Amino acid sequence: MARNIASSGACLAWVRAISQAYNELDRSQYEALQLVDLKLKVSFWRARVLDEVFNRQPHWHAGLSADELETEQDVTLQILLCLDLKFTPAQLERAAQLLPLPLSAQLRAAQGIPTAGFPEHDDIAGPGVELNIVANRGSGTPYEKWREDERLSRYRYEKDGVRYRGILFRPGDILLANVNLDGNGVYTSLSEPRSCSSHSAYFAMLEHAGRKLPVVIETYEKGVRPVPLSVFLGSKFCSYVEVFRHREYGAGHAAAVNQAAAEFIENVRGYNFDCEDQDRNYMSCTSVGRFLHQAAGLCPSPRVSRLDHPRVRRNLGKIGFRYFAYFGPVDFLLSDCLHCVGTVDNNQVNKLVARELIDRQFQRHFANSDIDIRRFPFPYRLNLWGLRQMRRKTLIGRLIGWLEGFNAETLPKGPDDLLALIVLAEKQVGKCIRQVHAAIADVLAGYEQLDMNRFSADARVEHALQQHFNLPWLPQLSSESARLEKPLVDSPKRL
Numbered sequence: 001m002a003r004n005i006a007s008s009g010a011c012l013a014w015v016r017a018i019s020q021a022y023n024e025l026d027r028s029q030y031e032a033l034q035l036v037d038l039k040l041k042v043s044f045w046r047a048r049v050l051d052e053v054f055n056r057q058p059h060w061h062a063g064l065s066a067d068e069l070e071t072e073q074d075v076t077l078q079i080l081l082c083l084d085l086k087f088t089p090a091q092l093e094r095a096a097q098l099l100p101l102p103l104s105a106q107l108r109a110a111q112g113i114p115t116a117g118f119p120e121h122d123d124i125a126g127p128g129v130e131l132n133i134v135a136n137r138g139s140g141t142p143y144e145k146w147r148e149d150e151r152l153s154r155y156r157y158e159k160d161g162v163r164y165r166g167i168l169f170r171p172g173d174i175l176l177a178n179v180n181l182d183g184n185g186v187y188t189s190l191s192e193p194r195s196c197s198s199h200s201a202y203f204a205m206l207e208h209a210g211r212k213l214p215v216v217i218e219t220y221e222k223g224v225r226p227v228p229l230s231v232f233l234g235s236k237f238c239s240y241v242e243v244f245r246h247r248e249y250g251a252g253h254a255a256a257v258n259q260a261a262a263e264f265i266e267n268v269r270g271y272n273f274d275c276e277d278q279d280r281n282y283m284s285c286t287s288v289g290r291f292l293h294q295a296a297g298l299c300p301s302p303r304v305s306r307l308d309h310p311r312v313r314r315n316l317g318k319i320g321f322r323y324f325a326y327f328g329p330v331d332f333l334l335s336d337c338l339h340c341v342g343t344v345d346n347n348q349v350n351k352l353v354a355r356e357l358i359d360r361q362f363q364r365h366f367a368n369s370d371i372d373i374r375r376f377p378f379p380y381r382l383n384l385w386g387l388r389q390m391r392r393k394t395l396i397g398r399l400i401g402w403l404e405g406f407n408a409e410t411l412p413k414g415p416d417d418l419l420a421l422i423v424l425a426e427k428q429v430g431k432c433i434r435q436v437h438a439a440i441a442d443v444l445a446g447y448e449q450l451d452m453n454r455f456s457a458d459a460r461v462e463h464a465l466q467q468h469f470n471l472p473w474l475p476q477l478s479s480e481s482a483r484l485e486k487p488l489v490d491s492p493k494r495l
Helices: 008-024 032-061 066-082 089-098 101-110 119-125 251-267 285-295 310-317 329-333 349-368 378-392 395-404 416-445 452-456 459-468 479-484
Strands: 156-158 161-164 167-169 174-179 199-208 211-220 223-228 238-246 338-345
Touching: 008 032, 008 066, 008 338, 032 066, 032 089, 032 238, 032 329, 032 349, 032 452, 066 089, 066 101, 089 101, 101 119, 119 156, 161 199, 161 211, 167 338, 174 329, 199 223, 199 251, 199 285, 199 329, 211 251, 211 285, 223 251, 238 329, 238 349, 251 285, 285 329, 310 349, 349 416, 349 452, 349 459, 378 395, 378 416, 416 459, 452 459
Parallel strands: none
Antiparallel strands: 156 161, 161 167, 174 199, 174 238, 199 211, 211 223, 238 338
């Protein structure tokens, strides 16, 4: 950790080197699980370095002349900027105590927070608007409403995109996101190789009333929608995002990407559980990106993922799922067509670790247990009945659809049994995540560095998982079964 760094200059060089090396890492040469572990390790490192910088700064600045202090404060600001980390309100207050107001305003702008009296930073700070939009769920603030807010066009425009949170976003950039919807990784956690994030989305530039709107295009339960860039990257929406760009991308591709994005918003009817389906009326989160790149004439990322484990297939088959030719967010991560251009870390490493622990636990159980349909939550049967009514366009089905905001054409494309269960399963798994999150907080606080193999083997963590991971329809493994369990494969090799 930073405890061996004797000066602010040495600390800056160290932080800059690690941050640059992480962003420039050729991820196509590594296994997915290695990259997931590294992501968590680096996020943990950022948080620990920030604490150490706050502790070290008075020592670094002691006994300096006014000119020397000004120089040291500039260096400290650069360290804080290089961490690419969202500060908590308490950390922002701490920074404000240690930095002069102009530097504090610059730091806040890089965090997406404008400061009164410093209009020169407003475009870097971005809109500074909070909206009630969360990942994958419908919103009371739809595109038709929020696009009227002129503040949502306030960014620093560069080339064919915008610079925000330290990253130059350009049309077609892929955002691999860990969203703040606990349980959202239920589906993606079953893929081989290991899932890297639960969601993927894409940057584009839309226009409305003569104004540019930098947005993130994402699928959600009712199709494809744009979300303001600042909202998507906010702490409420996401805990962590890595941004990737196609290696062939040039300014000439922007218009095609933006046009395709606008058409998807208008024409896509609903979500699609079949990631390989070429039907452009229904899309998964990953197929949106593949279709955007295809529209721009960029070579597609190859498929690496699969749902190949025999028991995973058998269990999914019990709820009607047959789409085993799977393309997941991890396929973008491992693609040699893409390279990382930046990281948005919202300083929620405890959440990331808890979700990862539960995702791995869920994956192990799903691959080594037989799901028991008889023990599905009661609303599953109610949901299934309602879905079938909507598919048949019965009077009661139309009434249910009106209440839920769906009709027979806009329902997700996929097996009704799966649709009836997925949200219920996400809620149950989300509850497990929140309980484990609370149980491991003190354990994680005692670690100087994070190694997921070591941490997950900690007796206190194992106890927390045993105590809080409980899905009645996915029975706990017996000790003998756990000993003999066949792990899912994690390999970067192309199929």
